Amino acid sequence: MGYQNRQPPEGINYVSNGWQKDFVLLVVGFFAGLALLIWLAMLALGWSARWIPFSWEQALSRPLQQTVEPDQRLRYLQGLADDLARAGNLKKPMTITVHHQDSDVVNAYASLGGHVFILEGLLDEVKTEQGLAFVLAHEIAHVHHRHPLKATIRQLGFGVMMGLVFGNTDIAQLAGAGGQIAMLNYSRDLEREADAWALAALQKHYGHVDGADALFQWLAEEKADEAPPQWLSSHPDVQARIERLRDISREQGYSLQGKVTPLPEWETASSEAAPPTDR
Template structure:
């Protein structure tokens, strides 16, 4: 009969004892987690382009509290008249069966700018009106911003940013995630991709051709912006700026418009939209 040992035998050192540094396993695990998170983020962001156009526009309007977005403390009569003239011009461009969109005039903003946000809102600054000379030039900008809304670009960006907020929340970055989700409507004005900008330019040119019978003046605002850009000093080369900007370069947009421009008579601005140029207008974006 076999004799049982009085105590457990001592195992040799090489059993269950890898001759590897413990940090190696940690690094492998960390890399795997990063790759997994990156894959999930990419999948969620990529699905936004597919999902956004399928979300009813009415849901977008309901999602954005229009009272919070459009409320202004005081609007004087000239500003109201300018805003009404902008709205009428947009409706002239897009027709009766277009998505409901409201145009807002930022009378106190000297930066030449226009942007579209969630919920069907387009914002036009005083600085922009100071840098257009014809209705056609302004119409190009308005139609461009409406195209962002029609093509659901703000919703696409909103879904991408919400996906980022979800990932950050899962990682424990609750404060950052909350900041992203709470400011989604305004963050969408910052990151339209180059493809989105080009698609919006193409749509705007189509609307100008349908409305006026030609596309003369479509590059008017961009030529003015190019002049303003030339007055600014850059510490980087044009090639570097080309890589860094999400918007196509102004010169690129002018060339693309010129390639399809048809000649016609420009329509003058109505009095409510005429503004005196301001030398302080700077830092243009569209």
């Protein structure tokens, strides 16, 4: 009989090895393109922060406004912050409001609207005024350079972009995680910028920068093994920061020797009752 079935040729209804090629091309090409786009957008967003008036930041951060009566310690911190702000030439309409937080975590941070938070743990570990002043100046520098605002805008912009491009898919999560790591790179740049400003403010205020790296020295000694690898951290490596402070001091001719004063004793109920921070 004359009927027969012929074997159809391959590669018409599908591309042989098609998705393997797609994978390489799309994954590499697409993520490279996306990274470029996001990089440009982040630059533009960070740059646009300068057009946003400081009063908007203050309006946004109104809930942070303090209502408690400042005690001796807070008055000291606020006074030191004001001195440093003046020494560092904080941009004009900006003001610094210092807050004290009862937490034994060794940290300090700056938020929108010039609100700077000093945690109890930091006051316990940093024994000198210069050490504290550097941390304070570092946070003031964040305010001066509008870093909290830039970070907020970038996070918002990044979220919107991810949502627009990917919607609610796996790739959004993947790109999100990658983006967060890239974002940390910006964060480290901002930290370096703040370190330099803080060092200049210290030199201006005290006439030397001795004791400025007290917190970093403490971190390098106590927390060295806890630190994540630099590319996963919001802050540069501690040892590198110490060296960078020294380099800047040398370049700018800051005096590395000077009178270091211990932190004053203040009478507050909470500092007596503070738990030991020996961790």
